[in-house]
Amino acid sequence: MKTAPESSRLFRTLLEGLETKRLIVQREFEAQKTIEERRKLGQFSTPPELAREIVSFALKNFDLENKIRFFDPAFGTGVFYSALLALTKPENITLATALEIDPVLAKAAANLWHDFNITIVKADFTQSDPIDKYNLIICNPPYVRHHLIDPDQKNLIRQRTKLISGINFSGLAFLYCHFLSQSIQWMDEGALAGWLIPSEFMEVNYGKALKEFLLTKTDLFRIHRFDMAKLQFKDALVTSALVWFRKSPLKSKSLEFSFGNSLNFPSVIIKINKVDLLNQDKWNHLSDSQSPKNEKNLSAPKLKDYFQVKRGIATGANDFFILEETRIHQLGLPLEFFRPILPSLRFLKTLEIEADEFGHTILPKPLFLLDCHLNEDEIKKNYPTLFRYLESGRLKVANRYLCRSRKCWYFQEQRQVPLFVCSYMGRPTNKNKSAFRFILNNSKAIVSNSYLALYPNKNLAQSLERKPELKSFILASLNDLPLENIQKLGRVYGGGLNKIEPRELLNLSLPFLKNIDS
Numbered sequence: 001m002k003t004a005p006e007s008s009r010l011f012r013t014l015l016e017g018l019e020t021k022r023l024i025v026q027r028e029f030e031a032q033k034t035i036e037e038r039r040k041l042g043q044f045s046t047p048p049e050l051a052r053e054i055v056s057f058a059l060k061n062f063d064l065e066n067k068i069r070f071f072d073p074a075f076g077t078g079v080f081y082s083a084l085l086a087l088t089k090p091e092n093i094t095l096a097t098a099l100e101i102d103p104v105l106a107k108a109a110a111n112l113w114h115d116f117n118i119t120i121v122k123a124d125f126t127q128s129d130p131i132d133k134y135n136l137i138i139c140n141p142p143y144v145r146h147h148l149i150d151p152d153q154k155n156l157i158r159q160r161t162k163l164i165s166g167i168n169f170s171g172l173a174f175l176y177c178h179f180l181s182q183s184i185q186w187m188d189e190g191a192l193a194g195w196l197i198p199s200e201f202m203e204v205n206y207g208k209a210l211k212e213f214l215l216t217k218t219d220l221f222r223i224h225r226f227d228m229a230k231l232q233f234k235d236a237l238v239t240s241a242l243v244w245f246r247k248s249p250l251k252s253k254s255l256e257f258s259f260g261n262s263l264n265f266p267s268v269i270i271k272i273n274k275v276d277l278l279n280q281d282k283w284n285h286l287s288d289s290q291s292p293k294n295e296k297n298l299s300a301p302k303l304k305d306y307f308q309v310k311r312g313i314a315t316g317a318n319d320f321f322i323l324e325e326t327r328i329h330q331l332g333l334p335l336e337f338f339r340p341i342l343p344s345l346r347f348l349k350t351l352e353i354e355a356d357e358f359g360h361t362i363l364p365k366p367l368f369l370l371d372c373h374l375n376e377d378e379i380k381k382n383y384p385t386l387f388r389y390l391e392s393g394r395l396k397v398a399n400r401y402l403c404r405s406r407k408c409w410y411f412q413e414q415r416q417v418p419l420f421v422c423s424y425m426g427r428p429t430n431k432n433k434s435a436f437r438f439i440l441n442n443s444k445a446i447v448s449n450s451y452l453a454l455y456p457n458k459n460l461a462q463s464l465e466r467k468p469e470l471k472s473f474i475l476a477s478l479n480d481l482p483l484e485n486i487q488k489l490g491r492v493y494g495g496g497l498n499k500i501e502p503r504e505l506l507n508l509s510l511p512f513l514k515n516i517d518s
Ligand SMILES: C[S@@+](CC[C@H](N)C(=O)[O-])C[C@H]1O[C@@H](n2cnc3c(N)ncnc32)[C@H](O)[C@@H]1O
Pocket: 041, 042, 043, 044, 045, 046, 047, 072, 073, 074, 075, 076, 077, 078, 079, 080, 099, 100, 101, 102, 105, 123, 124, 125, 126, 139, 140, 141, 142, 143
């Protein structure tokens, strides 16, 4: 007969072997599918180290007096179950159930875990009624974007979510929102749930309903946001958050937000009152808000105190409407119908755009936007070369959505010349530490929608007229701002791609402008 330590050792060895096998099965499964196929069902598995970190946090917050009744509604090959078996004694788990929609995965998982006390059901979680009630749910749900879900199925899912949770999600909600909200009916009173989901729910519109669910229907107690520089999933471009809540009629007044490093040892952790959260549109950067840098900036003027910000124009077809000067000459087109426009930021080597006496950019390859507001008859009669050029675009360009919706397909939106411009999207590189670059525009060039255009308000314009040297000061100071000051206003995608909308940039603190009037 085996002694207890002996059988425990045997069990660990068996488990290690199984985990190795599980990883092979997972890898083989992924190798057989294209990324597009995997996206349709959100098939991106959790790295085993992360799964262990999550399960170990769960166990710290779980009272083992109550035996574990475990449920994973998006099982895959069972990374969380494997971590759970590795981190607690098997006798602590009295019940385990898993759902998986993919028949291949469900079968592979059932084979893998055949000798264990877990029921694996091939089923669609969003359409399933609870088989039992559980006190521990750990899940990495499918992130599937709304447009990849069949519209009829999406309606069904939304109706069910509303019925189960009382929350009305917009049609734009990703599938994971429904998973989270529907899971409440599978939970015992007091049950603990940990969900690994994209952190963007904290800042995008469709996430509002999920935040409402978490605040009003659960006892949310912790949100950990992973550092975006360290992607959790190598093959899916998302930054992740872990959301922890209990099902309880009693709601604690505050919750913890943490950021960076690891879930169990975060770089920052702060407590926030839930009532304060109700008035916060974006939760993503709450854990940053305690840093002295930000406190100092609270009373600093904002960009909106000095500038108007607009996205650059959408031409409808840059290839057709934006031409190099040499090409305009080659085609014999009249330069009077072109206005200077900046090339995209990657072609700009300087922070300041110089101009010639006509206001044209002094750049190796100056670009011009075709900007003619004459009607076609007039053009045909007086500018035959331009007419021929327009004719050459009639088939390919005139029918594009944006061109089609204009009064006349080649009429461009009219814009003032911006004094400063800034990239709309960017990624920090070794050479350029900031994802966003501000450029001072001394030319008459406008910009396309890969830029944001900054227009000084009347007061600032007057100050700049009196003291033109302020322009360089503002330029240098804007480019010196720490990247995270801009990042926390906008959005950051996995892989470090940053994006900022005009209304978001307006809230940028500009401490260096505090005494500009004097
Ligand atoms: C993000 S993966 C997570 C897999 C595994 N739990 C892990 O963490 O590695 C999501 C899993 O959910 C499955 N899935 C997608 N839609 C589902 C649905 N409606 N019901 C149940 N499972 C679903 C996918 O096939 C995939 O295996």
